[in-house]
Amino acid sequence: MGESFPNIVRYAIPFFILFMGIEIVIWRVFHRGRYETRDTAASLAMGLGNQIVGLLPGGFVVGLYFALYEHRLFDLERTWWVFLLCFLAEDLSYYWFHRLAHERRWMWAAHINHHSSQHYNLSTALRQAWTSTLALSFLFRLPLVWIGFEPAMIFLFGGISLVYQFWIHTEVIDRMGPFEWVFNTPSHHRVHHAFNPRYLDANYAGVLIIWDRIFGTFVEETAADPPRYGLVKNIATFNPFKVAFHEWVGIARDVAGARSLRELLGYTWGPPGWSPDGSRKTTATLKAEWRARLAAAEGAGAPAAAVSDVGDPG
Amino acid sequence: MLPGGLDPVLFIVAPLGVLGVIGLTWLFGGLRDASLASPEIARQRLAELDPGFVAAGVTLARSGAGAIFSGAGDHKPRIAVLVPLGDRFVSRVLGPGDVVDAAVVGERLVIRTRDFTGPRLALALGAGEAERWRERLLEFNGGAVDPGGPDG
Numbered sequence: 001m002g003e004s005f006p007n008i009v010r011y012a013i014p015f016f017i018l019f020m021g022i023e024i025v026i027w028r029v030f031h032r033g034r035y036e037t038r039d040t041a042a043s044l045a046m047g048l049g050n051q052i053v054g055l056l057p058g059g060f061v062v063g064l065y066f067a068l069y070e071h072r073l074f075d076l077e078r079t080w081w082v083f084l085l086c087f088l089a090e091d092l093s094y095y096w097f098h099r100l101a102h103e104r105r106w107m108w109a110a111h112i113n114h115h116s117s118q119h120y121n122l123s124t125a126l127r128q129a130w131t132s133t134l135a136l137s138f139l140f141r142l143p144l145v146w147i148g149f150e151p152a153m154i155f156l157f158g159g160i161s162l163v164y165q166f167w168i169h170t171e172v173i174d175r176m177g178p179f180e181w182v183f184n185t186p187s188h189h190r191v192h193h194a195f196n197p198r199y200l201d202a203n204y205a206g207v208l209i210i211w212d213r214i215f216g217t218f219v220e221e222t223a224a225d226p227p228r229y230g231l232v233k234n235i236a237t238f239n240p241f242k243v244a245f246h247e248w249v250g251i252a253r254d255v256a257g258a259r260s261l262r263e264l265l266g267y268t269w270g271p272p273g274w275s276p277d278g279s280r281k282t283t284a285t286l287k288a289e290w291r292a293r294l295a296a297a298e299g300a301g302a303p304a305a306a307v308s309d310v311g312d313p314g
Numbered sequence: 315m316l317p318g319g320l321d322p323v324l325f326i327v328a329p330l331g332v333l334g335v336i337g338l339t340w341l342f343g344g345l346r347d348a349s350l351a352s353p354e355i356a357r358q359r360l361a362e363l364d365p366g367f368v369a370a371g372v373t374l375a376r377s378g379a380g381a382i383f384s385g386a387g388d389h390k391p392r393i394a395v396l397v398p399l400g401d402r403f404v405s406r407v408l409g410p411g412d413v414v415d416a417a418v419v420g421e422r423l424v425i426r427t428r429d430f431t432g433p434r435l436a437l438a439l440g441a442g443e444a445e446r447w448r449e450r451l452l453e454f455n456g457g458a459v460d461p462g463g464p465d466g
Contacts, residue, residue, distance in 0.1 A: 010321065013324070024335070024339055027342070036339070037339045230402075236432020249430045
């Protein structure tokens, strides 16, 4: 096994701070993007907490990866094509981790933190989960280790992916032309953070947007329906501890009231919004309701964009 | 490395940078809460946040710091509330069983819900309007609301 690689994220931290400073000045001078003091403080507290909390289970995950690596299928050297394959495999595993982090409530309970801001700026990128290990995020890279990619190489590309995803959390950059065909961009990721029904559960990519195009989850940003950021049911707090644990509390309450194994599994591993009687709303329900409103409005001769923007006029 | 093997980037640069960014945001943006200019704007905000809720009546809180809505065309009686969270709004649609208690405290209607992130919703509606909405909450909650309510 070769030397370890530098911790990319550690070196990026000063640049994260610098670029947030630049984006804040752009917001102030050119009125592009938007910051809110308490929201920013909550996001950055989540980022700091993520780094500190990550130190605890990090040793377990590293140990697990190295133990599995002892039983690898292939000996993959540090050649250019192994680096390339590792990058692609890590990015693909990220896509599936991220997709399931939205589609399964147990995993969503950790990832929901990242989507809990109603703002979309570089500080939102740092609003990271504190409970990723509990949500089993580490499982998704195990196949890569088993195949024979060095854990250090996987961590390198994981770090590169994290750093890459920092700069796409901005409203300052608009569309990026042909670059958007292959790579994840601010526009693609704005869609991912939006709770407009049109945009729900889309664009899970890390670095390469091609995975969304391949697996049918790509949705393009449209000017007729500007993204509104946050959650379908937004949280009412800036308290980082409540941000970090609110969905776990929700799961615990539901599980405490579960009356069967089906309900227990539904509340933990069903899609977010699942309920035994269908009284809550999943993404599928919300999209179906939106399509029904859209069809009704089109039938009445109203422009579709008006419906997608504000729903029922009330 | 710092004493104890602590990483200076993580334990010095990052916290100082965080304070700097928060300070800059405060300097340029302050701590202004969102407000609603009119009932129509309130309806629009609610429609964005809860497109499934069809609002009938609406009462705006003083200085536009929130609004409360009665539902229309619904089988179940529901009330929706908009409260500011920083420069944005958060909505809550309350149905039977969602309200733990409600009280009028001075000019404000104070509703306690089971919501973990924001259990207390306060709206400065004026004493008369606040009482009217408290009675409505009592009504659709089947009288389960504690009239003694929160102490504010």
